[in-house]
Amino acid sequence: MKHEIFETNVIVLALAIVVTISIGGLVQIVPLYTMEQTFEKVEGMRPYSPLEQAGRNIYIREGCYTCHSQQIRPFRDEVERYGHYSLAAESMYDHPFQWGSKRTGPDLARVGGKYSNAWHAEHMIDPRAVVPESVMPHYPFLAEKELNFDDASAHLKTLAMVGVPYSEEQIAKAVEDFTVQAQGEDGEGDVDAFLARYPKAAIGDFDGNPEKITELDALISYLQMLGTLVDFTKFKPELARR
Amino acid sequence: MAQVEKDALTGTDTTGHEWDGIKELNTPLPKWWIYTFYACILWAVGYWIAYPAWPTLSGYTKGVLGYSSRGDLDNQMKMVAESRSGWMGKFEAASVEDIAKDKELLTYAMAGGKFIFNENCAPCHGSGGQGAKGYPVLADDDWIWGGKLADIEQTVRLGARGIHEDTRISDMPKYGKDELLETAEIKAVADYVMSLSGQGQASDDGKVIFEENCAACHGEDGKGLQEVGGPNLTDGIWLYDGSAEGVLAQINNPKHGVMPSWEGRLDNASIKQVTVYVHSLGGGM
Known part of the structure; x- marks a missing residue:
């Protein structure tokens, strides 16, 4: 072949490199501009509440994604075990997404509401206490470490900059909402207003210790909302075929 | 371009590069490799035509196979539903009692129920229904909300303190924390509760306090009222801690467990199957 032309002519070589890299770049970048078509039209998706967002940060910090996926693939065995396959729309507010690629533990995409808060708390502190065959590490320190989320507004604002549709109100009330969700009906906060901002959020004390808001509270609040937002009674699979 | 020099030994062209008398050969790529490479490109083109491939401004190319x-x-699940429809139709139509009576349905329900139980219920209730502290044993005859088939089905559907709007709720008051009873009164009634299962001595005070405060849910005789989810206190089976301190703590500031509501998460046939399975764990009493 006549690759001599590339090897002996620096201008041609440079142009060829530009063309090759452009193709690679376009393949990766162009689909990002068509995301709106990728997201299925569903009802119920909302950005994470400040407490859930804090829990999500802990989920990432502790590397939960290394053993747990959050993506139910459209296969019969997965759908029969975990529930409806995950939709693109369900992770549209994820930065970064937690789909994962390894399942040492089960998929968590629809774990919300499957177990009680008390079970989650016990399971985090000592997984073998409730699931004898579990190989999950224990995380008792989460229950002790009080969570400070004074910078909740800044977190939400940052997420809004990358496209998560937090409203002005949600950003302004972030610190307040953080406490309202963790205290629930037992607290002073306006629970109804909070639930209007974040429908379907689980409220109340999550870790069995109402005295303080711990990292475990935040993590469980996040787990309890996973996969619960989309209203699948109004979902039309024919319109979301991929 | 200089004259291409052939290597005398191999007969291959050289590149014309030379280092210390060593010349670089310009060996062409093996033919098999190059044709495989072209074949792959052709295959890719065929794939683009047959399957969904390229993003477009308003969607993506769907491919002629419509895959x-x-x-x-969806199609696979439809086929599965069809192949199961004979059975599932029967489960939909039959009540849990009918299923338990019909030998064929019972066999099927036990197999399906076991699978559903292990995936959904075992994390709390244990793989054999043996329960754990805070999670009721399902393999005995002590039922908080009733152990008849219909009761169990209802509990599975609605859950206890779950998200279902009709979920089962029993809320024991916080006698100590909310100062509904004096410390001495709580001690007396705790002693009485212990005596119900034959442990220790109780005073008459304790009995009176029990009748005034506890009997409404736990029954006059302390044997529990399943209609309101008041546990039996006489059988020595405890959900939390059966020691004197444990009972005292529960009266002071009761713990309330939560069972998720399974209606909506599991379909009707699955709920009925797992009900029959759970019922069987304790010998079907």
Whole structure:
């Protein structure tokens, strides 16, 4: 072949490199501009509440994604075990997404509401206490470490900059909402207003210790909302075929 | 371009580069490799035509085969539903009592129920229904909300303190924390509760306090009222801690467990199957 032309002519070589890299770049970048078509039209998706967002940060910090996926693939065995396959729309507010690629533990995409808060708390502190065959590490320190989320507004604002549709109100009330969700009906906060901002959020004390808001509270609040937002009674699979 | 020099030994062209008398050969790529490479390119073109491939401004190229992984799954699930419909129709139509009586349905329900139980219920209730502290044993005859088939089905559907709007709720008052009873009164009634299962001595005070405060849910005789989810206190089976301190703590500031509501998460046939299975764990009493 006549690759001599590339090897002996620096201008041609440079142009060829530009063309090759452009193709690679376009393949990766162009689909990002068509995301709106990728997201299925569903009802119920909302950005994470400040407490859930804090829990999500802990989920990432502790590397939960290394053993747990959050993506139910459209296969019969997965759908029969975990529930409806995950939709693109369900992770549209994820930065970064937690789909994962390894399942040492089960998929968590629809774990919300499957177990009680008390079970989650016990399971985090000592997984073998409730699931004898579990190989999950224990995380008792989460229950002790009080969570400070004074910078909740800044977190939400940052997420809004990358496209998560937090409203002005949600950003302004972030610190307040953080406490309202963790205290629930037992607290002073306006629970109804909070639930209007974040429908379907689980409220109340999550870790069995109402005295303080711990990292475990935040993590469980996040787990309890996973996969619960989309209203699948109004979902039309024919319109979301991929 | 200089004259191409052939290597005398191999007969291959050289590149004309030379280092310390060593010349670089310009050996062409093996023919088999190059044709495989072209074949792959052709295959890719065929794939683009046959399957969904390229993004477009308003969607993506669907491919002539009309393949969709989600559509594939829909079809597969339809086929599964069809092949199961004979059975599932029967489960939909039959009541849990009918299922337990029908030998064929019972066999099927036990197999399906076991699978559903292990995936959904075992994390709390244990793989054999043996329960754990805070999670009721399902393999005995002590039922908080009733152990008849219909009761169990209802509990599975609605859950206890779950998200279902009709969920089962029993809320024991916080006698100590909310100062509904004096410390001495709580001690007396705790002693009485212990005596119900034959442990220790109780005073008459304790009995009176029990009748005034506890009997409404736990029954006059302390044997529990399943209609309101008041546990039996006489059988020595405890959900939390059966020691004197444990009972005292529960009266002071009761713990309230939560069972998720399974209606909506599991379909009707699955709920009925797992009900029959749970009922069987304790010998079907």
